[in-house]
Amino acid sequence: GQQLNQSPQSMFIQEGEDVSMNCTSSSIFNTWLWYKQDPGEGPVLLIALYKAGELTSNGRLTAQFGITRKDSFLNISASIPSDVGIYFCAGQETGYSTLTFGKGTMLLVSP
Amino acid sequence: ETGVTQTPRHLVMGMTNKKSLKCEQHLGHNAMYWYKQSAKKPLELMFVYNFKEQTENNSVPSRFSPECPNSSHLFLHLHTLQPEDSALYLCASSHGGTDTQYFGPGTRLTVL
Numbered sequence: 001g002q003q004l005n006q007s008p009q010s011m012f013i014q015e016g017e018d019v020s021m022n023c024t025s026s027s028i029f030n031t032w033l034w035y036k037q038d039p040g041e042g043p044v045l046l047i048a049l050y051k052a053g054e055l056t057s058n059g060r061l062t063a064q065f066g067i068t069r070k071d072s073f074l075n076i077s078a079s080i081p082s083d084v085g086i087y088f089c090a091g092q093e094t095g096y097s098t099l100t101f102g103k104g105t106m107l108l109v110s111p
Numbered sequence: 112e113t114g115v116t117q118t119p120r121h122l123v124m125g126m127t128n129k130k131s132l133k134c135e136q137h138l139g140h141n142a143m144y145w146y147k148q149s150a151k152k153p154l155e156l157m158f159v160y161n162f163k164e165q166t167e168n169n170s171v172p173s174r175f176s177p178e179c180p181n182s183s184h185l186f187l188h189l190h191t192l193q194p195e196d197s198a199l200y201l202c203a204s205s206h207g208g209t210d211t212q213y214f215g216p217g218t219r220l221t222v223l
Contacts, residue, residue, distance in 0.1 A: 004153070033211065042115070042201050042214035043154075088154070090212075098144075098167060099212060101154040 006089050006102030013079055014110050021105040022073040023089035031092040032065050032072040033099070038085045046087075047074070079109050114138050115215035117202050123221045124192065132187040132218045134202030141207040143185040145177060148199040148217070160185060161207050192222045 006023045013019060023032070031050055035043035047058050049065035049072060056063055062075045072091075076083055089102040115136045124130050136143065145157040159167035160179040174196075176188040185202055199219050203212040 031211075035214075040216075040219070042117075042203075042216045045211065045213060048211050098156055098159060103151070103153050 004089060004091060004100050004102040006105055008105055009103070010106040010108070012108045012110065015080060017079055019076040019079055019083075019107060020073060021087060021089075021107075022071060023091070023102045024071040025091055025100070026070070027091075027093055028069040029091035029093055030069070032063070033090040033092075034061075034063050034072070034074045035088045035090065036085045037088065037104070043088055076107075079107075081109050081111050083107060084109050114213050115202060115204055117200075117215035117218050119218060120216065121219045121221075123223065124189070125223050126192060126194075128192075129188070129190040131189065132200055132202075132220075134185040134187075134215055136183055136185075136202075136204035136213075136215075138204055138213060140204040140213075141182050142205045143179060143182070144203040144205075144212060145185065145187050146201040146203065148201055154201065158187075189220075192220075194222050196220065197222045 004023050004025050033048050034046045036046050037043040046061055047056050047063040052065055052069050053067050054065040060077045065072055086104040086106050088104045090099040092099050118133045142161045144159050147155045147157055156169050157171045158177045163179050174191050178186040199217045201217045202215040205212045
């Protein structure tokens, strides 16, 4: 089946720095989703993207749906300690197929 | 009431026990999902229910048995599990067909 490559696997940054992570797929996706998971909790949806080239923001978070429809990135600006967690990308190939998840990017923020 | 709830949050069981995980969604969704999350692995989809009908079973061992009595409730019945089944079990729900899934907090399962 299709695979999602998410990178980097982990990041350790200073508070105030900007962060960028991305996902690439071997297949064309119609939807890209970005989730954040705090320790001991389920993933929480951050941003949903439905159109190639779409750029969407949610506060300090910005995500883009790649033009080729095989990639997406997530940027976090001016990171703060509560940004700590695991960030997952997820993609969907057709309107009714299930989601494929990346392995996650663990983000650690030093105050 | 929060969108998707799961009980219990933590469960420890022996290999001969029988237990059940419960999920409830208050979002008016029609589709519900069970996922398994193990360390250093992507989320693994286990089961999908759409309008109470099981539409996907990703080669899950029969020691895991799902039940969806209505579109708001989903159960995962467990029996004779193995230690490698220890993981975080996540429930999610969505409007049928749009696949923007909303997750519950998960049940941390430990099999001794």
